[in-house]
Amino acid sequence: MSRNYVSNKDETVRMFKNDLLEAVSKVHFTVPLFIYLPVISFFLYQANSVFHVSVLNQMEFIFIGIIVWTLTEYSLHRFVFHFEPENEIGKKMHFVFHGVHHDYPNDSKRLVMPPSVSIPLAALFYFIFSLVLNDAFLPSFFSGFLIGYLIYDMTHYAVHHLTWHNKLFLVLKKHHMKHHYKDNSKGFGVSQQIWDYIWGTNFKP
Secondary structure, eight states, X not given: OOOSOOOOSXXXXXXXXXHHHHHHTOOOTTHXXXXXXXXXXXXXXXXXXXXXXXXXXXXXXXXXXXXXHHHHHHHIXXXXXXXXXXXXXXXXXXXXXXXXXXXXXXXXXXXXXXXHHHHHHHHHHHHHHHHHSOTTTHHHHHHHHHHHHHHHHHHHXXXXXXXXXXXXXXXXXXXXXXXXXXXXXXXXXXXXXXXXXXXXXXXXX
């Protein structure tokens, strides 16, 4: 990823001439919680009251959904966010999608996915999952998938803006900072490092 400027301050840069597009490209880190926690609650209600799925089966599919999210997180970050075409239009699109975050990594308004992107993506993933999963198990699975997404968003904000002395948090923070400041061709997991180990993109000791 080419990079001409890296800011270490909580500052931003204008990406769009259109004021509306510029406004929806920024979001407070709590917004995903307000949007998706009610959605998760609705799907868990469906699993319980509509499909009468047992608690054990719900927990099983929630866990599977979280694991599928971690692979999705890794894949999106590695193959979509870090894909940079050579043409000018492709480079501008790459900057909008992810390049701006590497240039302004501490911009607190661009650390979680804006609803203008996350809602269409969530709808797309729900449609895909609905094609392969039983109706009774889809709500639990998708709840887990969204829980995984929220963990990712909150972790991403935290590693850039919070200082905790929890060992797991410090490991994740160090891993992500290496991705930003040492080698952005490695360390694509944010909420975890599982898939970096599996696919060989983890940092060498």
